[in-house]
Structures are given as C-alpha cells and as structure tokens.
Amino acid sequence: MNSRRPRITLLAGGVGGAKLAVGLASICEPGQLSIIGNVADDQAFHGLWVSPDIDTLTYTLAGRIDSSKGWGLADESNRVLDGLKRLGCDSWMYLGDQDMATHIMRTHLRQQGVRPSLIAQRIAESFGVQSNIVLPTDDRVQTRIRTPQGWLSFQEYFVREQCQPEILEIQLDGLERATVTAEALAAIREADLLVIAPSNPIVSIGPILAIPGLGQAFALSNAIKIAVSPLIGGATVKGPADRMLSACGYSCNNLGIADCYADLIDGLIIDQQDQAEADALKARGIDVMVTHTLMRDTADKARLAGELLQFAQGQLTEEKQAC
Amino acid sequence: MNSRRPRITLLAGGVGGAKLAVGLASICEPGQLSIIGNVADDQAFHGLWVSPDIDTLTYTLAGRIDSSKGWGLADESNRVLDGLKRLGCDSWMYLGDQDMATHIMRTHLRQQGVRPSLIAQRIAESFGVQSNIVLPTDDRVQTRIRTPQGWLSFQEYFVREQCQPEILEIQLDGLERATVTAEALAAIREADLLVIAPSNPIVSIGPILAIPGLGQAFALSNAIKIAVSPLIGGATVKGPADRMLSACGYSCNNLGIADCYADLIDGLIIDQQDQAEADALKARGIDVMVTHTLMRDTADKARLAGELLQFAQGQLTEEKQAC
Numbered sequence: 001m002n003s004r005r006p007r008i009t010l011l012a013g014g015v016g017g018a019k020l021a022v023g024l025a026s027i028c029e030p031g032q033l034s035i036i037g038n039v040a041d042d043q044a045f046h047g048l049w050v051s052p053d054i055d056t057l058t059y060t061l062a063g064r065i066d067s068s069k070g071w072g073l074a075d076e077s078n079r080v081l082d083g084l085k086r087l088g089c090d091s092w093m094y095l096g097d098q099d100m101a102t103h104i105m106r107t108h109l110r111q112q113g114v115r116p117s118l119i120a121q122r123i124a125e126s127f128g129v130q131s132n133i134v135l136p137t138d139d140r141v142q143t144r145i146r147t148p149q150g151w152l153s154f155q156e157y158f159v160r161e162q163c164q165p166e167i168l169e170i171q172l173d174g175l176e177r178a179t180v181t182a183e184a185l186a187a188i189r190e191a192d193l194l195v196i197a198p199s200n201p202i203v204s205i206g207p208i209l210a211i212p213g214l215g216q217a218f219a220l221s222n223a224i225k226i227a228v229s230p231l232i233g234g235a236t237v238k239g240p241a242d243r244m245l246s247a248c249g250y251s252c253n254n255l256g257i258a259d260c261y262a263d264l265i266d267g268l269i270i271d272q273q274d275q276a277e278a279d280a281l282k283a284r285g286i287d288v289m290v291t292h293t294l295m296r297d298t299a300d301k302a303r304l305a306g307e308l309l310q311f312a313q314g315q316l317t318e319e320k321q322a323c
Numbered sequence: 324m325n326s327r328r329p330r331i332t333l334l335a336g337g338v339g340g341a342k343l344a345v346g347l348a349s350i351c352e353p354g355q356l357s358i359i360g361n362v363a364d365d366q367a368f369h370g371l372w373v374s375p376d377i378d379t380l381t382y383t384l385a386g387r388i389d390s391s392k393g394w395g396l397a398d399e400s401n402r403v404l405d406g407l408k409r410l411g412c413d414s415w416m417y418l419g420d421q422d423m424a425t426h427i428m429r430t431h432l433r434q435q436g437v438r439p440s441l442i443a444q445r446i447a448e449s450f451g452v453q454s455n456i457v458l459p460t461d462d463r464v465q466t467r468i469r470t471p472q473g474w475l476s477f478q479e480y481f482v483r484e485q486c487q488p489e490i491l492e493i494q495l496d497g498l499e500r501a502t503v504t505a506e507a508l509a510a511i512r513e514a515d516l517l518v519i520a521p522s523n524p525i526v527s528i529g530p531i532l533a534i535p536g537l538g539q540a541f542a543l544s545n546a547i548k549i550a551v552s553p554l555i556g557g558a559t560v561k562g563p564a565d566r567m568l569s570a571c572g573y574s575c576n577n578l579g580i581a582d583c584y585a586d587l588i589d590g591l592i593i594d595q596q597d598q599a600e601a602d603a604l605k606a607r608g609i610d611v612m613v614t615h616t617l618m619r620d621t622a623d624k625a626r627l628a629g630e631l632l633q634f635a636q637g638q639l640t641e642e643k644q645a646c
Contacts, residue, residue: 101409
C-alpha cells in the first residue's frame with residue numbers, strides 16, 4: 001500500500017458482511033471501497049427478481065436497513081404481500097412494500113436487457129450509497145441445498161424451512177455458464193487490500209470465489225488478503241454457517257475457516273474467545289489478529305474496520321522486511 | 324327470453340360500465356351475467372401489466388372499489404409507488420399497493436403463458452366476484468390517440484395529460500393480429516339480452532366490438548340488444564367521451580350514440596334531460612326508454628338495471644307480436 005489511500009475490496013454476503021462493509025465505509029473515502037456481493041441467494045418471487053444479499057448490502061450502506069432484523073428496510077409495511085396472499089400466492093418470503101419497489105425496478109431493467117451489475121449500481125446510487133457495490137457475475141448462479149426432503153433453493157432452506165432440514169449436499173447451479181464481471185475483476189486486480197467479511201464461507205463467500213476467473217484473480221493478486229472469521233467460540237453469530245461447515249467436511253472452528261480459504265489469505269482475524277486457536281493457525285503460516293469481532297453497533301463496526309486496516313498495514317510492513 | 328332466467332351479456336368499459344355491471348349483478352343470479360370488458364386501455368408500467376378497465380370491473384363487482392374515485396381499491400396506500408419514485412421511476416400512473424399485487428400476479432401468470440382470460444377469471448374469483456368477467460381478446464390491442472404532441476397511449480392521454488391535448492385521430496393498434504376469445508363469442512351467442520353499458524363508445528365499447536369476429540357475432544345475435552347512453556344533456560358524466568365523439572365525426576348527442584351503434588341495437592335508454600331526442604331516435608327504428616340514467620348510488624344502479632330488464636322484456640313482446 002503506497003501513500004495514497006489503499007484501495008480496499010471486500011467480499012461480503014449476509015448480515016455480517018454488510019456490517020463490516022459499513023465499518024469499512026465509515027473510515028473510507030467515497031470510491032475507496034468496493035464490495036463484491038453474493039448473488040447465489042437470488043431467486044424470483046411472483047415473477048420479480050429478488051437479490052437478498054445485494055439488497056442487504058445496499059440498504060445497510062444507505063443506513064436504511066431494519067437494524068432489528070439485519071435485513072429489509074426500516075419502517076416497512078407489507079400491503080402488497082398481503083394482497084398477493086389474498087390472491088392465493090405463496091407468502092413465506094417476506095417482501096416489504098418499499099423493498100418491492102427495488103425488486104420491481106430490478107426486474108423491469110433486467111427485462112430490458114440492462115446488465116445486473118449496472119442495475120445494482122443504479123439502485124445503490126438511488127439509495128445514496130457511496131461505496132461501489134459489485135456483482136461477481138451477471139449470470140445466474142444459484143445455491144441449491146440437498147436435504148432429506150429433496151433439493152431446496154437457498155431461500156427455501158433459509159426462510160421457508162428456517163434452516164431446519166439436515167444438509168446432505170450443497171451445490172452451485174449455473175457455474176459452468178457463468179462469467180466473472182469486468183467490475184469484479186477490476187475490483188480485485190486494483191485492490192491493495194482484499195478482505196473476506198465474517199460471512200458464511202460456504203454459501204456467501206464460496207459462491208463469489210467459485211465464479212470462474214474470480215477465485216483465480218483473488219489468488220493471483222498481490223494485495224494483502226485478510227479474512228475476518230464468522231465464528232465466535234465455534235458458533236456463528238447468525239445463520240447456519242456452523243452446520244454448513246460440518247456438512248461440507250470442515251471443522252467448525254477457525255482452522256476450518258482457514259481450510260475454506262486455504263492459500264487465499266495472509267491473515268485471519270479471530271475473536272478473543274478463540275485465542276487458543278491462534279498458535280495452530282500461525283503454524284499454518286497464517287498471521288492472526290485476536291480482537292472482539294462481534295459488531296453490535298456502529299462503534300464496533302468502525303473499530304473492527306480500523307483494527308483490520310492496522311493489521312493489514314502490519315502485514316505490509318512484514319512483507320517489506322522480508323524482501 | 325324463455326321461462327328460465329335470461330342470460331345477460333354486458334359490454335362495459337370504465338366507471339360507468341362498472342356501475343351498470345353492479346346494478347345488473349344485484350338483480351341477477353350467480354352466473355347469469357357475463358361482462359365483456361375492454362383491454363385496449365391496458366399498458367405495462369414498471370414492467371407490470373396493468374389492465375385498468377378489467378380491474379375497475381373486478382374491484383367494483385367485488386365491492387372493493389374506492390367509490391370516491393370510481394377506480395382503484397378502497398383503503399389504498401402507495402408505498403411501492405413512492406419507492407419507485409425515489410428510485411427515479413415515472414410515477415404519474417397511480418398504482419396503489421394492494422392494486423400492485425393484482426398487477427404483479429397478472430404479469431407473473433402472463434409470463435408463465437397463462438391466457439389473459441383465465442388470469443382475469445382467477446383474479447375475479449379471488450376477489451369473490453360471482454359474475455363472469457370476460458376478455459374480448461387474449462391478444463394485445465391498444466388504443467392510441469394522435470394529438471398535436473404526437474401519438475399517446477390511452478393512459479398517457481387520460482392520466483398523464485389529463486385529457487387536455489386536442490384529439491386529432493384515434494386508432495387501435497394490434498387489431499389485425501387479434502382473435503376473439505371463445506369465452507367472448509360464447510357470452511354473445513348464448514345471451515338472451517345483450518347490453519351496451521353507458522361507457523365511452525369510442526375507446527371503451529369500440530375496442531370490444533372491433534375485435535375481429537366479435538362485432539359480427541354481436542350483429543348476428545338474435546338476442547335483444549339494448550344500449551344505455553353515456554350522455555346526459557349532451558355531456559358525459561365522467562371522461563372525454565363527448566370530445567372523442569366530436570373528434571371521430573359523431574354528433575355529441577343520442578343520435579350520435581345511435582350512429583356509433585348503427586344496426587347493432589334494438590333499443591336505447593336515454594336520460595330524461597334528453598327526452599326531446601326520443602322521436603328522432605324512434606324515427607330511425609330504435610326503440611327508446613327515457614329514465615334517470617345517472618347512477619349515484621346502489622339504489623340507482625339496481626333501479627336502472629331493473630328498468631333495463633323491463634324494457635328488454637317489452638322488446639321481446641313486441642317481437643313476438645310482429646311474428
């Protein structure tokens with residue numbers, strides 16, 4: 001990282017990803033931060049294309065998120081969903097009225113052939129977001145989860161079934177036809193610091209790194225690469241990452257997280273509760289920072305982001321010394 | 324009409340058409356009344372297919388209409404439209420939140436290849452409507468209005484421009500590719516009484532009768548055919564029918580209405596204010612009933628519908644005597 005402000009690119013999905021995005025945005029200049037989000041949770045509802053992870057990023061960065069839930073817009077209503085329910089439509093996927101406007105606009109622009117990346121940018125700009133929200137691909141890649149009741153989409157598993165079914169297998173549909181976006185490649189290649197958010201490694205970060213060309217660009221980048229662990233005391237703050245790690249054969253601890261990101265990260269930030277894992281991680285050649293990783297409020301997010309930057313700068317210093 | 328309850332088919336568009344539909348429905352058994360609505364005012368907004376005349380019929384027959392406006396649903400909100408506006412989308416077409424559910428469902432089913440007629444039926448059933456709402460065609464036929472500022476869609480002229488531009492020409496786009504629905508043909512062929520509602524003859528009834536095969540079936544039917552004039556004292560209760568009649572070369576009085584429906588009607592119901600026109604109409608071979616045609620409330624609608632049935636029964640008696 002030279003004397004200009006470092007370019008930071010964050011890979012982020014879910015609520016934890018959006019929280020670290022806010023933390024980094026709070027200490028960055030406009031344009032300094034790019035966030036590559038996850039589109040593998042996307043799904044059509046009532047013919048409208050819903051992109052939950054990207055919307056959570058947008059709404060969180062815009063300060064418009066419903067912070068009690070971590071997703072959806074604040075001050076939301078559900079008159080349309082009630083109407084759809086009265087018309088006999090499924091209503092297990094909560095879609096608020098203001099949020100519905102986003103889905104209607106997105107779907108309309110997609111129908112007109114506008115690239116999903118440009119649509120996400122336009123929505124983010126309309127919401128006043130100053131960081132760059134970048135899609136890993138403009139193609140349709142979708143997480144599918146095999147359970148004893150059969151294959152489910154991510155939203156079916158996560159929202160409709162409340163993460164209850166046993167996970168037998170997780171796949172990504174559409175990978176073979178997917179192409180990385182120029183925006184995502186540029187965000188990775190031009191970054192001085194690549195950060196992996198404390199998101200689900202299997203269904204949030206995995207689908208980003210799996211896009212053909214994207215994981216390779218990440219691996220080949222000379223940027224400092226830091227991940228923030230989504231685990232605290234061997235459990236996730238929110239969501240089914242712990243069960244998913246186990247289902248995919250990873251240990252449900254920070255060594256498992258390190259395995260998920262093998263050869264991709266220089267450093268891992270772990271919670272104080274997991275201090276005991278630091279030595280084993282270091283023995284694998286991963287630098288470790290131990291801190292409080294739980295982001296309960298704005299101050300937590302900014303503090304963790306600041307510590308992350310300091311950790312990255314330390315990495316750079318070490319690299320220079322090694323040269 | 325034999326001893327069983329007569330089958331009635333109403334051609335209706337706009338607010339006046341929906342009002343007479345309610346009047347007839349109030350004195351009919353379930354299934355006795357079919358209403359052929361107008362789809363030429365349909366238009367896509369934000370990628371959603373909006374069918375204002377059919378929705379007005381459905382909502383009015385369901386008792387859910389916003390009676391202060393004559394269109395839209397009662398107890399409506401516009402959170403989605405506000406959201407779309409914030410996203411930079413046009414918002415001149417008022418689309419309420421509950422109403423939006425109808426458009427989302429309609430559009431989704433159209434995308435799945437469901438016939439528009441079946442969609443309209445399904446929506447009407449969901450709203451508890453017991454009369455048959457019938458589309459004249461499943462194809463796209465759209466009214467276009469030429470003004471000094473160029474061609475406008477009906478909604479652009481009617482809603483966005485508030486009927487202000489001078490009308491130079493009115494056309495129906497898509498007629499050459501349009502086919503009458505089996506449901507509309509059956510509703511006309513099986514009717515004992517065909518009624519033309521007090522709707523705009525040019526842009527509400529005209530586009531129904533213009534569907535290839537539909538006007539001919541109407542003309543060939545042996546049913547009694549009665550129209551209710553949309554004019555009172557040479558003016559319309561609502562909407563631009565008077566200006567449109569003039570723009571299309573018709574007199575803006577009941578003789579003009581009779582010209583619009585030349586060879587199609589046995590009788591015309593006109594308002595007491597226009598009593599003086601009765602003789603001239605009769606001289607053209609059109610039987611005339613003079614009454615109060617303004618429908619201000621439920622009682623007015625039922626009374627006019629009842630008088631219409633009596634008038635039709637009188638027509639039948641005359642026909643029998645003539646045989």
